[in-house]
Amino acid sequence: MQRRELLKAALALPLLPLAVRTAQALPAGLAGGLRARIRPGQPGWPAPAEWDSLRRAVGGRLLQPVSPFAGCGAGSAACAQALKELSNPFAVGDNPALTQTSGWADAWASQPSAYAVAAESAADVAAAVDFARRHRLRLVVKGGGHSYQGTSDAPDSLLVWTRRMNRVTLHEQFVPQGCAGRAAPMPAVSVQAGAMWIDAYDAVTTRGGRYVQGGGCTTVGVAGLVQSGGFGNFSKNFGTAASNLLEAEVVTADGVVRTVNACKDPELFWGLKGGGGGSLGVVTRLTLRTFELPPFFGAAFGKIKADSPQAYRALVAKAMAFYTDRLFNRHWGEQMSFRDGDTLGISMVFQGLTRQEAEQAWAPFVAWVKARDDCRFVEPLQILAVPAQHFWDAAYFRKHAPGVMVADDRPGAPPHHALWEGDQEQVGWFIHAYQSAWLPASLLRPGQQERLVDALVAASQHWGFALHFNKGLGGGATDAIERTRDTATNPQVLDAFALVISGSGGAPAYPGMPGPGPDLAKARQHAAKVDKAMDALRALAPDAGSYVSESDYFLRDWQQRFWGVNYPRLLRAKRHYDPEGLFFVHHGVGSEGWSEDGFRRAV
Structure with a gap:
């Protein structure tokens, strides 16, 4: 699938009939109301006195965010400090001009809003919403700022920044x-x-x-x-x-x-x-x-390498059979990864079991690997358990397992602010490609496992990916499935045994940063490989849905992939509560009626 070469056609032609049908179905208030949003310098952009009125309404908490990298060419102290803190997601999140993702190749780049309300109450938020509606402004909302799709920022917009609302x-x-x-x-x-x-x-x-x-x-x-x-x-x-x-x-x-x-x-x-x-x-x-709380939360980590394509297929087949027999239940989550056409990674968690019970569950698989001479553990399987109350306890890990959690090292930072060491690589990252698809539990049945294994092996020859078992509720607790049934999420999640994710990214690439910037040629090459890997996996489930937060920016039929049969109901709620289309995010409910940047009606 040559997505990048066909990008313009993919964005324009396939969506045009849907946009026309959507616009024709809109109530009069939406179809004939807000037609375009105002940018700085255009007629209608709020005058300084009007911005001052908003500033007074929010208790002085109106900001004009400026990227700390904007002055990097002059060797500014702000730039140096920002570069130093790029491994600290807490510091990135505390800057209203930055987002946790710096951009996506051929899609978007992190750029600060023209103004931001540093909201401390619902009243502050309401004042910002009222102001944006009256003045026809592009409105953006940011809390954590982790959006891969670039929905946490937009140039020429008014940002509602909720970071200070953290009680x-x-x-x-x-x-x-x-x-x-x-x-x-x-x-x-x-x-x-x-x-x-x-x-x-x-x-x-x-x-x-x-x-x-x-x-x-x-x-x-x-x-x-x-x-x-x-x-x-x-x-x-x-x-x-x-x-x-x-x-x-x-x-x-x-x-x-x-x-x-x-x-x-x-x-x-x-x-x-x-x-x-x-x-x-x-x-x-x-x-x-x-x-x-259960008594314990725990994890299992390891890596296995096969010596030949035949050995790798046998390893993948055994892993899927083992998962089906021993791990396809409410106790286990997280992932197995498939890399380089010969490596299986294990990074799983468990709840409701003791360490001994977890070791017993894995024993047959470990014995199978050790009995073979054509694959081996390159990282021995480790199974750990901690009292569940300490699973996110930074002080506990500092004492018992230094390095597992990384603290916010800034002076005065809350002592509980820490992240898992493995998540540091995501801070500020620049995405080359990112795709996901739910795989149905029917693929684990004896008559289907061979198809699943063939697809997993074939996909791994193109690019690495992982099966995130906790992001599919198949095999899970009945009450959890029933509660999730009453949500807007695509119902496919209820019977999916896993969400498969494949992606690629590079070093932070905020606009203005010193250095050569992102290697777009390399990014496009990686994106093409991710396409091929996911094509092999989607062949198993051609209509597979995709998780909203972890999905392809260029996804064409996103309404169906994200929400399935729930989309019409969501669109009715959108029309009722936001008839003028004030709220816009990329691939959000009702966004098909707007241009890609959210500033103009599409029809």
Whole structure:
């Protein structure tokens, strides 16, 4: 598939009929309302006095973000400091001009907004939304800033920056507003939109002794993950983050602060559960159910190399049969990776088991590998377990396993702010390609496993990829599957045994950084190889859906891939709560009615 060569045709021709049909179906207020957004220098751009009025409305918290790399040619101190901190995602996130991803080849580059409201309350957010609506501005929302699709920033826009809204509150018995007598009280946690998952885990697990289903990367924003569906290490047992949403506070396009749940504005509430961030409103607070902690969380790590193509196929076949027999259940998550046509990587986690039980589960596979003379462990299988309450406890790891978690090393940083060492490579990275697809559990059946193995081996000859078992709920707990069924996420996730992900990226490449910049020729070569690998895997499931947060920027039929049969319902909610199309993100609900940059109506 020559995606890059056909990019213009792919973006224009296939989407034109859909855009026309969508525009024809829009209610009068949307089709005849906002036609274009205003850029700086154009007639209608707010005058300085108008910006001053917004500044007063938000308590002086109106900023004009400037990239620290803008003055790198002059050898600025800001540039030097920013370069020094590029391995620290907490520092990157604390700068309103930066995003955790620096760009995507032939797609977008991280550029700061013209203005930003450093919101500290829902009232600040409402003021920004009102201002953007009245002045026809491009509005952007950023909490964690991890969007691979570039939805966390946009030049010439007004940014709602929620980073300072990071309060976390525990509840012993929570009942959503308006649901008294209709919903049983339950333990929960309320998290403001700017909080990261490490903030939630510290409060709920490390100090509170309970569990909240969140993301694996600790610096990801809570609000963004929930709105995209949200997978974590143990989703097969606890469900998606969206499935555990009990209530949300959200500012809609009319500037109204709403508290929504299953009893109040239920369609908007449902849309926030996996409908994608930034399309239906600006979430300011989320309340999620919490769970009793199992005694232990643990992990299994190792790497196996085969000596020949025949040995590699045998290894992959054994790995899939072993996974089906021993690991395809609510206890296991994370991934197996397939690299270089001869290497199998193991990086998995477990819950609800002891270390001894986990070792027993893996024993037959380890024995099989050791009995062969044509493949071997190049990294011995290690199985570790820690008390579950310490799984995100930075102080615990500093004492017992230094280096596993990396702390925010800036003076005055909260002591719990740390990330997994393996996630550092994502900080500021420049994406060459990134694709995902859900693989149905039917492929694990005896009559289908051979097809699965053939495709895995064939794909690995083109480019590496991984099966993320926790990002498919097949084989998981029944209650987790049922809760996730009542979300906007593509229903394919319910029966998928894994989400396959293949991608490539390079060093940070923020505009203005010193150095040669991204190697676009290399990026395009890598993207073509990712295409070929994913083509081999999609042959197993031609209609496979894709996860909103981890998907191809150039995906053509994104409405069907992201949401399947749920998209029409999401679009109805969009039309009801945002009839003028104030909220826009790339490949977000209703975005087919706009130009690629979100500034002009497509028709």
